[in-house]
Amino acid sequence: MGNKLTKRAEDYSKWYNELVIKADLSENSGVRGMMVIKPYGYAIWEKMQAELDRMFKETGHQNAYFPLLIPKSYFSKEASHVDGFAKECAVVTHYRLKNDENGKGIVVDESAKLEEELIIRPTSETIIWDSYRKWIQSYRDLPLLINQWANVVRWEMRTRLFLRTAEFLWQEGHTAHETKAEAIEETQRMQRIYADFAENFMAMPVIKGTKTESERFAGALDTYTIEAMMQDGKALQAGTSHFLGQNFAKAFDVKFTTKEGKKEYVWATSWGVSTRLMGALVMSHSDDFGLVLPPKLAPIQLAIVPIYKNSEQLDQINERVEKLTKNLKAEGISVKYDNRTTYKPGWKFAEYELKGVPLRLAIGPRDMENNTAELARRDTLEKEVLSQDNLVDRVKFLLNEIQDNLFQKALDRRNELITEVDNFNDFKNVLDTKGGFVSAHWDGTSETEEKIKTLTKATVRCIPLDAKEEEGICVFSGKKSNKRVLFAKAY
Amino acid sequence: MGNKLTKRAEDYSKWYNELVIKADLSENSGVRGMMVIKPYGYAIWEKMQAELDRMFKETGHQNAYFPLLIPKSYFSKEASHVDGFAKECAVVTHYRLKNDENGKGIVVDESAKLEEELIIRPTSETIIWDSYRKWIQSYRDLPLLINQWANVVRWEMRTRLFLRTAEFLWQEGHTAHETKAEAIEETQRMQRIYADFAENFMAMPVIKGTKTESERFAGALDTYTIEAMMQDGKALQAGTSHFLGQNFAKAFDVKFTTKEGKKEYVWATSWGVSTRLMGALVMSHSDDFGLVLPPKLAPIQLAIVPIYKNSEQLDQINERVEKLTKNLKAEGISVKYDNRTTYKPGWKFAEYELKGVPLRLAIGPRDMENNTAELARRDTLEKEVLSQDNLVDRVKFLLNEIQDNLFQKALDRRNELITEVDNFNDFKNVLDTKGGFVSAHWDGTSETEEKIKTLTKATVRCIPLDAKEEEGICVFSGKKSNKRVLFAKAY
Numbered sequence: 016m017g018n019k020l021t022k023r024a025e026d027y028s029k030w031y032n033e034l035v036i037k038a039d040l041s042e043n044s045g046v047r048g049m050m051v052i053k054p055y056g057y058a059i060w061e062k063m064q065a066e067l068d069r070m071f072k073e074t075g076h077q078n079a080y081f082p083l084l085i086p087k088s089y090f091s092k093e094a095s096h097v098d099g100f101a102k103e104c105a106v107v108t109h110y111r112l113k114n115d116e117n118g119k120g121i122v123v124d125e126s127a128k129l130e131e132e133l134i135i136r137p138t139s140e141t142i143i144w145d146s147y148r149k150w151i152q153s154y155r156d157l158p159l160l161i162n163q164w165a166n167v168v169r170w171e172m173r174t175r176l177f178l179r180t181a182e183f184l185w186q187e188g189h190t191a192h193e194t195k196a197e198a199i200e201e202t203q204r205m206q207r208i209y210a211d212f213a214e215n216f217m218a219m220p221v222i223k224g225t226k227t228e229s230e231r232f233a234g235a236l237d238t239y240t241i242e243a244m245m246q247d248g249k250a251l252q253a254g255t256s257h258f259l260g261q262n263f264a265k266a267f268d269v270k271f272t273t274k275e276g277k278k279e280y281v282w283a284t285s286w287g288v289s290t291r292l293m294g295a296l297v298m299s300h301s302d303d304f305g306l307v308l309p310p311k312l313a314p315i316q317l318a319i320v321p322i323y324k325n326s327e328q329l330d331q332i333n334e335r336v337e338k339l340t341k342n343l344k345a346e347g348i349s350v351k352y353d354n355r356t357t358y359k360p361g362w363k364f365a366e367y368e369l370k371g372v373p374l375r376l377a378i379g380p381r382d383m384e385n386n387t388a389e390l391a392r393r394d395t396l397e398k399e400v401l402s403q404d405n406l407v408d409r410v411k412f413l414l415n416e417i418q419d420n421l422f423q424k425a426l427d428r429r430n431e432l433i434t435e436v437d438n439f440n441d442f443k444n445v446l447d448t449k450g451g452f453v454s455a456h457w458d459g460t461s462e463t464e465e466k467i468k469t470l471t472k473a474t475v476r477c478i479p480l481d482a483k484e485e486e487g488i489c490v491f492s493g494k495k496s497n498k499r500v501l502f503a504k505a506y
Numbered sequence: 507m508g509n510k511l512t513k514r515a516e517d518y519s520k521w522y523n524e525l526v527i528k529a530d531l532s533e534n535s536g537v538r539g540m541m542v543i544k545p546y547g548y549a550i551w552e553k554m555q556a557e558l559d560r561m562f563k564e565t566g567h568q569n570a571y572f573p574l575l576i577p578k579s580y581f582s583k584e585a586s587h588v589d590g591f592a593k594e595c596a597v598v599t600h601y602r603l604k605n606d607e608n609g610k611g612i613v614v615d616e617s618a619k620l621e622e623e624l625i626i627r628p629t630s631e632t633i634i635w636d637s638y639r640k641w642i643q644s645y646r647d648l649p650l651l652i653n654q655w656a657n658v659v660r661w662e663m664r665t666r667l668f669l670r671t672a673e674f675l676w677q678e679g680h681t682a683h684e685t686k687a688e689a690i691e692e693t694q695r696m697q698r699i700y701a702d703f704a705e706n707f708m709a710m711p712v713i714k715g716t717k718t719e720s721e722r723f724a725g726a727l728d729t730y731t732i733e734a735m736m737q738d739g740k741a742l743q744a745g746t747s748h749f750l751g752q753n754f755a756k757a758f759d760v761k762f763t764t765k766e767g768k769k770e771y772v773w774a775t776s777w778g779v780s781t782r783l784m785g786a787l788v789m790s791h792s793d794d795f796g797l798v799l800p801p802k803l804a805p806i807q808l809a810i811v812p813i814y815k816n817s818e819q820l821d822q823i824n825e826r827v828e829k830l831t832k833n834l835k836a837e838g839i840s841v842k843y844d845n846r847t848t849y850k851p852g853w854k855f856a857e858y859e860l861k862g863v864p865l866r867l868a869i870g871p872r873d874m875e876n877n878t879a880e881l882a883r884r885d886t887l888e889k890e891v892l893s894q895d896n897l898v899d900r901v902k903f904l905l906n907e908i909q910d911n912l913f914q915k916a917l918d919r920r921n922e923l924i925t926e927v928d929n930f931n932d933f934k935n936v937l938d939t940k941g942g943f944v945s946a947h948w949d950g951t952s953e954t955e956e957k958i959k960t961l962t963k964a965t966v967r968c969i970p971l972d973a974k975e976e977e978g979i980c981v982f983s984g985k986k987s988n989k990r991v992l993f994a995k996a997y
Contacts, residue, residue: 044637045580046573046624051637054568054652061569077545078552082537083626083657083673084596087603089536091612101603105575106614107626108599110661112578112592121582123597123623132614133537135574135598135626146535146542155848161545166574166657170601182574357646 020369022303027247031298035176038306038370040293048174048181052290055370058314060184060290064164066216066311067186067288070208076160076188081142083166084133089141093266096140099233103170105135105181135168140234140259140285143189144267151191151281153272158201159191177294178251178506185289191269191281195260198282199237202258205286206239209254217292218309218422219243219299220429221253222452222501224477229461232285236260242476242501244429245298248450250476250503253295256286294506300394300421306371307393309421310414315351317343317410318367322360322379329354332378335403342407348414368393373417374410394420435499439490442502446471452503456487456496463491473502511860513794518738522789526667529797529861531784539665539672543781546861549805551675551784555655557707557802558677558779561699567651567679572633574657575624580632583757587631590724594661596626596672626659631725631750631776634680635758642682642772644763649692650682668785669742669997676780682760682772686751689773690728693749696777697730700745708783709800709913710734710790711920712744713943713992715968720952723776727751733967733992735920736789739941741967741994744786747777785997791885791912797862798884800912801905806842808834808901809858813851813870820845823869826894833898839905859884864908865901885911926990930981933993937962943994947978947987954982964993 021029036042040056084107091097111127151159168182192198206223213221221241231238235257243253264280271281300307310316321332336352343350353363367375375391382388391398394417401409432451436442445453468474482498489496512520527533531547575598582588602618642650659673679696683689697714704712712732722729726748734744755771762772791798801807812823827843834841844854858866868880882889885908892900923942927933936944959965973989980987
């Protein structure tokens with residue numbers, strides 16, 4: 016490794032960019048704004064996918080797959096939806112290349128122009144609701160609970176690895192229900208599942224709330240969000256769940272026959288999380304030495320490094336580690352034994368530290384004599400010497416403890432970064448000096464929201480679900496307000 | 507259900523199309539040639555993915571993800587590659603839509619034209635090898651064994667659900683090696699893994715062989731294939747593994763430093779299977795009553811249907827089935843208890859028959875008295891009454907037996923459909939009447955292959971790996987040949 020990371024205190028943004036690349040999570044590709052997710056980063060994403068997929072299926076959802084390309088006419092059917100996405104669409108106009116007749120190489124074959132342009136999905140409501148019209152006839156077909164794992168493209172102008180990329184991977188749930196109440200219940204259920212995943216797997220505390228009108232999904236009546244706080248005091252929207260009302264059912268004419276024999280439009284939800292969560296994960300726990308991963312999402316939970324002077328010693332350690340590894344794996348612990356002879360122990364230590372492996376075990380000749388080993392925690396950087404006989408129990412204990420510790424640290428930090436303010440001077444001051452969430456009264460108008468954004472770059476991240484009713488006055492307009500909302504600068 | 511399937515003997519092609527739709531596997535979308543994979547079809551695909559992914563990882567491969575879009579200039583770097591794919595490419599030319607100034611709705615914003623067109627990946631060699639240049643420096647970085655699960659687009663003119671679609675899902679492996687021998691070994695290893703998967707999970711016998719020059723992947727020096735035989739006597743290419751030599755390494759300038767300190771180009775392979783396997787699976791085992799699924803890939807292995815006259819009886823059956831289901835699930839059997847009151851037992855029987863569920867269990871009031879149940883096999887349509895006490899053992903036994911039986915039946919049928927011929931009259935006659943593989947001597951030239959194809963629509967499906975050396979003369983040209991190859995009409 017050698018070349019050190021920029022420190023967070025020096026330049027947080029630079030630290031993040033360097034870390035993502037040095038830890039082999041992802042890198043930029045030759046296509047503007049599109050990233051390559053490298054094997055180590057992808058392995059973390061696969062762990063996330065597996066847990067989320069399990070949670071979705073346990074709550075009755077099924078996976079399906081819909082086309083990548085959406086006819087422009089479908090895309091235009093729901094007015095506010097197309098307004099929200101039209102400015103960042105990749106458009107397919109032709110379906111063939113050819114050799115240029117003037118020897119200029121490969122060119123687009125103009126004779127192969129599509130009659131109707133196709134949009135690469137930025138989200139799939141329109142193509143999916145076009146199918147739902149065929150799938151839904153009667154109340155017996157409802158609820159329809161579908162999820163899709165897919166890539167989407169949004170032509171973002173300023174991109175950052177994981178946080179904002181022109182192509183990203185995500186899941187998008189699309190459900191249809193008999194009643195408004197059921198659809199709202201589903202919207203809230205998925206928000207709870209996202210919060211559960213963020214807190215119990217990513218060890219990332221989140222605040223559950225709803226979005227203001229101006230921050231809602233294009234086409235939604237209500238957007239439920241989970242909001243996380245990064246170490247630099249900026250908020251990150253980590254997942255959203257939308258109550259779509261009957262907007263898409265009406266746009267695509269999806270009606271069902273009720274038990275009473277009436278025809279009614281169905282009620283809809285959609286919800287998604289993306290590879291953006293990878294960025295949130297990196298920024299939640301990592302430090303100046305590199306990545307710090309919560310054990311539940313770490314592709315490698317324990318790295319074992321042999322320390323030896325000759326091949327005889329290595330052979331002995333290999334033999335011992337084989338037994339230890341077997342016991343660890345039997346307990347479901349993901350272990351990597353790194354006995355590559357092409358790298359030195361010190362290099363390997365730095366490598367696993369950089370890559371955020373929760374526990375590292377070193378075994379040398381003296382350990383072989385004493386039946387001991389040295390265990391190092393990534394989160395606290397503490398080391399301990401323990402008996403090999405206690406290894407499995409201790410590793411299990413520490414993996415749980417690290418998971419809990421990371422959550423608690425992130426929670427304490429996040430709570431520190433919520434500040435109640437009651438006037439606009441304090442509001443600006445907190446944002447400029449401390450950052451984080453500013454809990455303030457707001458008059459509920461888009462005008463005030465917009466003005467505050469222009470003056471401070473802070474937006475309403477959410478109206479917390481658990482905001483308590485209290486009399487107050489808007490920090491900006493002085494008008495009446497009955498609850499505090501959370502403002503912050505955001506990723 | 508009611509509306510019956512077309513019979514295979516009547517119109518095989520129509521039978522297939524109807525079955526795929528009626529069994530809820532997939533359907534056409536509003537986008538020309540692009541399919542929607544419905545939840546039941548996707549659940550089978552997920553089972554396939556899980557097994558393949560496990561096999562890839564067990565042999566040292568890691569997953570990663572590369573951009574969907576490929577700059578035209580990358581795509582053109584390997585000459586034979588671009589020749590092979592240029593005619594069926596979806597081309598992105600713009601990145602924004604806007605409201606038409608003349609009120610014609612949403613139109614492409616001509617001011618948002620890309621400087622260089624982007625191609626939706628039809629396969630990812632070029633974008634991946636552009637990354638490999640950065641990833642590979644030294645022999646220590648090799649072998650590089652990467653797989654990607656992704657969607658790809660090939661603008662096919664004549665499409666059929668699963669078999670040939672403009673967008674499909676697949677996995678594509680891309681590996682880099684120090685030596686030619688290692689790369690060839692990898693190419694062959696992946697062919698063996700594909701054959702193992704086809705035979706032991708899909709219960710579909712395949713012939714391992716290599717492609718002739720004219721049937722090779724665009725950019726490959728050698729293509730290894732697994733070829734299956736469908737019930738109508740047409741062959742289906744089920745998976746391919748390509749030895750790419752140093753073609754892409756040279757096109758993208760990917761060199762490594764050897765142990766001896768020399769700079770050399772790396773050696774490459776790529777290999778893939780796709781949702782086309784879903785079509786192969788359907789056609790391998792299904793019958794005039796519907797789908798027949800091998801137990802190892804069936805989303806539901808056992809469907810349980812209660813038969814009752816009143817809610818009291820249903821309550822009693824529910825309680826009993828809960829216990830039975832618990833025991834079955836403990837053995838890893840995937841069970842669905844269908845006690846919906848909105849459908850009758852007869853409807854459910856037809857439904858699970860159509861959907862190819864390997865085993866169906868019916869329990870009625872008399873069974874409750876006698877501690878029995880009626881078990882029906884989907885493959886043979888045989889029924890048996892058994893004691894509820896023996897259920898778990900019997901189900902486990904039958905699932906294995908059905909898996910084996912499906913393979914054996916498919917193998918017998920396939921072997922029946924291999925015919926050795928020694929002259930061109932017999933060749934044509936066999937193709938016209940019996941179909942299947944025609945095992946014949948061929949002079950090894952593309953000219954002869956092309957002429958035979960024009961006259962008979964049959965192509966060389968493969969040169970079998972186990973073809974025995976024998977003196978012979980080409981059925982068409984009369985020239986010398988030293989082994990038989992397999993011709994067939996193909997999907």
